[in-house]
Amino acid sequence: MPNIASILKTEISRVARKEVRAEIETLKNASIAHRASIAELRRQVGALEKELRRVAKTATHPAMADAPGNEADTGTKRRFSATRLAAHRAKLGLSAAHYGHLVGVSGQTIYRWEQGKARPRAAQLESLAAVRDLGAREAMERLTSR
Template sequence: MPNIASILKAEISRVARKEVRTEIETLKKASVAYRSSIAELRRQLNALEKELRRLAKVAARTAAAPASDNEATAGTKRRFSAARLAAHRARLGLSAASYGQLVGVSGQTIYHWEQGKARPRAAQLESLAAVRDFGAREIAERLTTR
């Protein structure tokens, strides 16, 4: 006949193992959830750091650009349109070389601006704005003096 103490001991061990197994399963599930949550937070952190670096670069560019632009343009922001430049030159009936003399650049530069291959600098934008304000007589006068 088996010993009652050994049977009782075996039963207690079996029940304890069952209880421990259920507790471990819940802990494993919680651990998996925490690990996935941590991985998602790391991805978010990397994305935010990347965005922060991008914004810092943009802020550095915009902080440096207005200082130089304001000195050159004296507070006036000029826009440039290649098509409008070509139309203005055609309306005046000037060659690119003649128009370039008025602005203070070469005729090739005028062609590049009109084709969109290059853009004028801030000082050149001011010269273009000044030429746009000239009348036909003043343009003829300036071209003959140069």
């Protein structure tokens, strides 16, 4: 006849293993969820640090406040393309000096923008946007009226 104590001992250890396995499974699932949230938080912190560096760089360099990529106070973001500027000037049939007169800059500045050696500031981008809406006749009228 088997020993009741040994049978009881093996049954207790089997039930205990079953209970521990269930508890460990819930802990594993919680650990997986926590690791995923930690990874997401790390990504968010990295993005915020990158944004903070960009803002700090803009704040320390006052010239960067007028950069084309920083349009916080105007509300509209203007893009600049040197080839489109040259194409529009050619479409109007204007010299760089005349086109610069419309925009409010020199002809040399227009050449430098077209060659990609310089970029217009935010205020100049607004002037360029206003001139971009003009046709050839309107541009000539503005030039002759000045």
